[in-house]
Amino acid sequence: MSGGVDSAVAAARAVEAGHDVVGVHLALSRMPGTLRTGARGCCTIEDSMDAQRVANKIGIPYYVWDFSERFKADVVDDFVAEYTAGRTPNPCMRCNERIKFAALLEKAVDLGFDAVATGHYANIVTDSEGNRELHRAATWAKDQSYVLGVLTSEQLKHSMFPLGATPSKAEVRAEAAERGFSVAKKRDSHDICFIPDGDTKGWLAERVGAEKGQVIERDGSVVGSHDGAHSFTVGQRRGLHLGMPAPDGKPRFVLEVRPISNQVVVGPKEALDISEIAGARFTWAGLAPEHPEVAFECEVQIRAHADPVAATAIVRPLDVPVPVEGQRPASDHELVITPHSPLNGVAPGQTAVVYIGTRVLGQCTIDRTVSAVPAVSDSTSAVA
Incomplete structure (x- = not known):
């Protein structure tokens, strides 16, 4: 239970379906920014209190499980390492892969639970031979099957998505309001949960450091300089500050980040x-x-x-x-x-x-x- 409206309604539906449900909130970070009111992630102290109020309303046991050390190692440190290597990571995928459906699921199974239910919008379909398949949600606009694509066959055996057939988020909010949940109108979480102020560039600079390097064309010609390759991503146009215009006068885009040589490669839009x-x-x-x-x-x-x-x-x-x-x-x-x-x-x-x-x-x-x-x-x- 993240403290949001989706997991709140998912928990309530699981109870009404006859399951023995226990609410669990994951404490994933001990960084001060996640304790501040208004933080834009999904795992703040305020979120845990919202989740507890919903659990109390439903009438289910509620616990906070501390996965902060594993989250740091498997998600935060991975995020830094990927950027250092010139790659563009997806921390939400890593969190689903290594925390929610690995660390959490492993502990739940060890404690005797059958499955982990979440508020993701996706469906699980069982074929004629009993094999479970992951499918898109009923409504394309809310489909979250992409971020669940890392789940394995064994993990799907122990997963439940009670919101998969729900037509819209508006319907979920309306149901939450009918149930008297205080989170019915709570805003969705966004940005990277462990960077609560949304300043990814500054956050990375503190951990990776900033070293000047060259901005080059694909043929190796130098067209500018930068203050840290980690702050660039493929497809980026703004912030290049190039000293030489392109021969055709068209804007250049980041095509590649080379961490070993500390170079950013740029070129025409079509090269993307x-x-x-x-x-x-x-x-x-x-x-x-x-x-x-x-x-x-x-x-x-x-x-x-x-x-x-x-x-x-x-x-x-x-x-x-x-x-x-x-x-x-x-x-x-x-x-x-x-x-x-x-x-x-x-x-x-x-x-x-x-x-x-x-x-x-x-x-x-x-x-x-x-x-x-x-x-x-x-x-x-x-x-x-």
């Missing part, structure tokens, strides 16, 4: 179009394809609110295994996804979630991308 993405850190949500080494048709989604794009996917052996510090051992295979139309502004570190229809088939953390408009001197991939 990506014709292929791949990642060795891939998992399947439910049963894996019977023959993943044979190319199959699917759709790929690269951001939580992006439209899916038709694509072809295949699992191939890696020429050279990709080592990723702090992650599981590098696989000797990678999931390669080729969109039928170019993706735009994709960065290593992002998550690509693969769908077949409404079903989430699996996901990968993107290790490399291939530009649809490579420069003459470009290698064909950007391996972080």
Whole structure:
């Protein structure tokens, strides 16, 4: 129970469905910013009190479980390491993968619980043979299956999403009001929960440091300088402060961040179009394809609110295994996804979630991308 309206209604529905429910709030941070009224995350002291009031109203036991140390190691430190390596991480994916459906689920099962229920908008469908599949929510606008794409078959066996068939958030808020929940009109959480003031650039500068470096074109020519490569992301246009205009007079965009050389690579907007993405850190949500080494048709989604794009996917052996510090051992295979139309502004570190229809088939953390408009001197991939 995060302290928000979605998990409040999910808990109430689970009780009405006949389940023996215990409310659990996760204490994920001990940083002072998360104690301040008005913090914009989802795990503040105020949130825990909101969750307790709802639990009391429903009439269920309520506990606060401290996962702050594991959250720091598995989510916060990972976030810093990924940016240091020039990648663009998704901390919400890591939190679902390593905290809510790993650390929390492991403890719950050890204590004798059957499942973890959350307020995510997604559905679980059981096929004729009893296998569980993760599917999109009933309403596209509220679908959150993307951030759950990291769940494995075993985790899906112990997951419940009571809001999956709900048509709208307005209906959830109306139900919360009818139940007398004080969180009925509470604003949704946003931004990164462990950066409560929303200043990601400043937060990273304190932990990674800021060192001046070069801004270069894809051919290696220097066109400017920067005060810290970690503050740039692929697709960024503003804040480049380039000393030389492009020959065609058009704006440049960040195409790549190179942490080893401390360089930021820029180029034309069309160079952001990506014709292929791949990642060795891939998992399947439910049963894996019977023959993943044979190319199959699917759709790929690269951001939580992006439209899916038709694509072809295949699992191939890696020429050279990709080592990723702090992650599981590098696989000797990678999931390669080729969109039928170019993706735009994709960065290593992002998550690509693969769908077949409404079903989430699996996901990968993107290790490399291939530009649809490579420069003459470009290698064909950007391996972080």
